[in-house]
Amino acid sequence: MIQGKQSITFEQAPYILESASIVGTKEGEGPLGKLFDMIGEEDHFGADNWEDAESSLQKDAVFLAMKKANLAATDIRYLFAGDLLGQSIASSFGLMNYQIPMFGLYGACSTCGESLGLGAMTVASGHATHVLCVTSSHFASAEKEFRFPLEYGNQRPLSASWTVTGSGAFVVSSADYVEAQKKHVRAKITGITTGKIVDYGLKDSMNMGACMAPAAADTIYQNLCDFTRKPESYDKIITGDLGYVGQTALLDLLEEKGVDISRQHMDCGIEMFDQDSQDTHAGGSGCGCAATVLSAYLLKQLEEGNWKRILFVPTGALLSKTSFNEGQTVPCIAHGVVIESV
Amino acid sequence: MIQGKQSITFEQAPYILESASIVGTKEGEGPLGKLFDMIGEEDHFGADNWEDAESSLQKDAVFLAMKKANLAATDIRYLFAGDLLGQSIASSFGLMNYQIPMFGLYGACSTCGESLGLGAMTVASGHATHVLCVTSSHFASAEKEFRFPLEYGNQRPLSASWTVTGSGAFVVSSADYVEAQKKHVRAKITGITTGKIVDYGLKDSMNMGACMAPAAADTIYQNLCDFTRKPESYDKIITGDLGYVGQTALLDLLEEKGVDISRQHMDCGIEMFDQDSQDTHAGGSGCGCAATVLSAYLLKQLEEGNWKRILFVPTGALLSKTSFNEGQTVPCIAHGVVIESV
Numbered sequence: 001m002i003q004g005k006q007s008i009t010f011e012q013a014p015y016i017l018e019s020a021s022i023v024g025t026k027e028g029e030g031p032l033g034k035l036f037d038m039i040g041e042e043d044h045f046g047a048d049n050w051e052d053a054e055s056s057l058q059k060d061a062v063f064l065a066m067k068k069a070n071l072a073a074t075d076i077r078y079l080f081a082g083d084l085l086g087q088s089i090a091s092s093f094g095l096m097n098y099q100i101p102m103f104g105l106y107g108a109c110s111t112c113g114e115s116l117g118l119g120a121m122t123v124a125s126g127h128a129t130h131v132l133c134v135t136s137s138h139f140a141s142a143e144k145e146f147r148f149p150l151e152y153g154n155q156r157p158l159s160a161s162w163t164v165t166g167s168g169a170f171v172v173s174s175a176d177y178v179e180a181q182k183k184h185v186r187a188k189i190t191g192i193t194t195g196k197i198v199d200y201g202l203k204d205s206m207n208m209g210a211c212m213a214p215a216a217a218d219t220i221y222q223n224l225c226d227f228t229r230k231p232e233s234y235d236k237i238i239t240g241d242l243g244y245v246g247q248t249a250l251l252d253l254l255e256e257k258g259v260d261i262s263r264q265h266m267d268c269g270i271e272m273f274d275q276d277s278q279d280t281h282a283g284g285s286g287c288g289c290a291a292t293v294l295s296a297y298l299l300k301q302l303e304e305g306n307w308k309r310i311l312f313v314p315t316g317a318l319l320s321k322t323s324f325n326e327g328q329t330v331p332c333i334a335h336g337v338v339i340e341s342v
Numbered sequence: 343m344i345q346g347k348q349s350i351t352f353e354q355a356p357y358i359l360e361s362a363s364i365v366g367t368k369e370g371e372g373p374l375g376k377l378f379d380m381i382g383e384e385d386h387f388g389a390d391n392w393e394d395a396e397s398s399l400q401k402d403a404v405f406l407a408m409k410k411a412n413l414a415a416t417d418i419r420y421l422f423a424g425d426l427l428g429q430s431i432a433s434s435f436g437l438m439n440y441q442i443p444m445f446g447l448y449g450a451c452s453t454c455g456e457s458l459g460l461g462a463m464t465v466a467s468g469h470a471t472h473v474l475c476v477t478s479s480h481f482a483s484a485e486k487e488f489r490f491p492l493e494y495g496n497q498r499p500l501s502a503s504w505t506v507t508g509s510g511a512f513v514v515s516s517a518d519y520v521e522a523q524k525k526h527v528r529a530k531i532t533g534i535t536t537g538k539i540v541d542y543g544l545k546d547s548m549n550m551g552a553c554m555a556p557a558a559a560d561t562i563y564q565n566l567c568d569f570t571r572k573p574e575s576y577d578k579i580i581t582g583d584l585g586y587v588g589q590t591a592l593l594d595l596l597e598e599k600g601v602d603i604s605r606q607h608m609d610c611g612i613e614m615f616d617q618d619s620q621d622t623h624a625g626g627s628g629c630g631c632a633a634t635v636l637s638a639y640l641l642k643q644l645e646e647g648n649w650k651r652i653l654f655v656p657t658g659a660l661l662s663k664t665s666f667n668e669g670q671t672v673p674c675i676a677h678g679v680v681i682e683s684v
Contacts, residue, residue: 051664087661089665104456125466127344318429
């Protein structure tokens with residue numbers, strides 16, 4: 001059901017039946033390390049190059065999510081998948097062997113929210129019983145794609161974020177299936193707020209948090225309006241990868257609109273690493289950041305009943321190396337997903 | 343309604359309310375020249391660089407489609423948009439000023455089919471009254487992205503295709519709206535067949551037609567199975583940009599499965615240019631090829647009653663410059679859309 005200006009409420013809320021998270025070595029050493037399903041022994045994951053390493057992350061995350069859900073590839077009607085690389089090659093090469101009809105997505109680091117939004121819409125409207133939403137990022141492939149190959153040894157300002165090496169995959173299933181089969185589920189998706197592009201004219205690709213904060217503020221504010229909710233209506237409002245710099249900007253921007261989310265706000269990029277001991281500067285980022293933290297940590301809190309309802313808002317910076325070199329701004333987008341415990 | 347293994351039938355078929363096509367100079371000089379809504383005077387379209395030129399194509403195509411439909415940006419619930427460039431910057435920079443919630447897509451040259459598929463699903467399920475599906479490509483930005491900047495003056499083999507400079511935008515609207523308002527429409531979308539990635543191991547980025555033919559064959563074959571139809575059930579089966587080389591491969595591949603579509607087959611890339619006089623080798627290609635030909639030519643045939651039902655199958659090659667340089671294959675995908683006259 002259409003809800004307000006940018007949102008949907010699902011009358012028959014689709015479920016997150018199962019999910020899986022796979023991360024690299026550095027993420028495994030971070031504060032959430034013990035919660036991930038799999039931690040690579042080294043960040044090549046057996047591949048010859050970084051792009052292939054990222055593909056293998058997606059492949060394994062999807063395999064694991066289907067295995068946990070006791071489903072075969074033929075049970076999955078659609079893949080909603082994306083990553084940060086040009087022409088989304090991590091997804092295409094990682095997922096092609098599954099032979100599942102696929103919708104390729106690009107929303108930069110917001111893609112996890114975009115995929116869950118489209119996946120939930122598809123399941124809720126009866127166009128599928130099960131879909132799989134998967135996203136990834138890899139530190140080394142992202143540095144090469146957006147900044148410099150690692151071999152350059154370039155310096156990073158304190159405002160820079162650290163792209164997470166990881167992939168998260170989510171099986172989204174219909175209420176009819178879950179209720180008929182009396183399945184255990186992780187959580188349910190009760191609504192979404194789809195973001196629009198917001199551009200405050202910032203151009204610093206080494207300060208993505210500040211660039212993305214206005215988009216996150218816009219989507220969160222619109223979500224509260226569309227659902228006539230207050231920040232307290234959520235146990236947590238969780239952005240994808242604003243990091244420390246972006247968090248401050250987000251709280252300020254919402255305060256200007258009379259909304260105080262300082263008690264509810266949490267950021268996957270901040271949760272992922274220990275800033276002091278891991279030298280990760282502003283925090284984690286990437287399509288894989290929000291996805292792996294959702295799978296490993298956020299859904300666990302909902303399952304254990306510590307939280308009842310969260311607003312999950314992955315944020316994306318829609319720049320490319322070309323647009324950056326041409327002196328363009330960094331337009332951003334954030335997609336909100338309302339997830340509730342069962 | 344779920345139909346067969348990979349398809350959907352829309353019980354309340356959404357309509358293509360209006361559409362618009364904008365092309366570059368070379369396309370304007372081709373056999374379809376007179377049918378496009380707008381032809382640029384020169385291929386920069388007033389911009390400083392090729393990426394920006396492509397952005398302005400999308401911006402103008404969307405503007406024109408909304409104007410024809412007598413709708414404002416606030417009437418459009420979602421944009422489903424994509425292009426060929428890394429991180430889809432043509433779409434992000436072109437569309438941000440409209441402030442419409444956006445789903446960014448990547449399916450290479452198949453993106454027009456992907457966007458119409460997701461757009462139709464969204465409208466048919468009541469999640470929107472109007473959505474806008476838009477894709478683009480630009481010869482110069484695509485050469486720079488996938489091969490060499492134009493300044494190199496590299497030679498092109500006869501199997502190479504010529505990326506179309508153009509953008510097509512489609513307003514997809516609900517049956518309820520169209521019937522209540524007694525609106526004139528261009529056509530209706532009665533079903534879709536979403537493609538899976540098909541990779542025959544080919545590696546030649548200068549012969550995209552041969553690379554993509556197996557994906558087109560797979561989706562067309564599956565469409566016929568899912569809907570229990572024969573080639574004659576369609577007046578035309580129209581691929582996006584296989585070109586002359588790909589067309590031969592497609593007909594052969596389907597013949598091996600006992601399906602002869604030689605009388606129905608048409609290819610947007612072949613229609614776009616005059617091979618002899620325009621020196622375009624294998625034919626036109628790109629996200630903008632299928633989109634502009636659909637808007638300017640194919641929908642016109644349906645409107646005029648020359649055709650009753652077509653299967654529109656944009657095809658995409660999911661490679662990047664990086665995957666090509668790393669010696670990878672060219673995985674491909676094709677998305678089918680069943681479009682009928684009203």
